[in-house]
Amino acid sequence: MKPFIVVAAILRMGILIEREFTALAREHGLRPGDLRVLLALRRSGPRQALSPVHLFRTLMITSGAVSKQVDSLEKNGLVTRIADPENLRGLLVRLEPEGAAIASATMERICSDFCGMQDLTGDRLATTLDVLADLLTRVEDMSGADDRSRWRELA
Structure with missing residues (x-):
């Protein structure tokens, strides 16, 4: 019975955290998936750029979902698609300054007062x-x- 309680608690936490994350995304006029893309790019290192394949594998979503999210983020000036210098036919999705600002503000919020985790x-x-x-x-x-x-x- 106790392993079930562990699983139930994890699922309940996931639902509640997702609700808070969705509200946080909406504060920036974004959907949760869009914000996840910005956060993945932010933590990707100094270039703040990843291939679409890396994004969909990291975020565990379909390539179509990544494409739709990147289209939306690019339209809003938060990311751009650039040529991959290491792959002649490849593209990278790069975080733009406004997208980086949103990702940084989100991380600051998550690390300070998100879901009581600061305690x-x-x-x-x-x-x-x-x-x-x-x-x-x-x-x-x-x-x-x-x-x-x-x-x-x-x-």
Whole structure:
């Protein structure tokens, strides 16, 4: 019974966090998926650019969904498509200054007062991250996931 309670609690947290994330996206006039693209580009390194393939694999969505989101973000001047210097036929999606500002403001908000997570500090935060890493590894192993999550690298 207790493993079910763990799963139910995780699902409930996911629903509540998604609700808050959606409200945060709307504050910037965006849909949640659009904001996820901006955040993925922000954490991609100094170039703040990724290929569409990398985006859809990272965000675990379809290539069509990434294309639609990038179209919308590009139309609003938050990203641009540029030639990939390492692949003659490839394109990269690059974060533009206004998109970077939105992504930075969002991260600042998430790291300060998002869903009460700011109260997780020190040993409690470390323990929480360890437990989440263990649970995620178990679920990925069980599901045969070949695209392991990279979130542990950010912790």
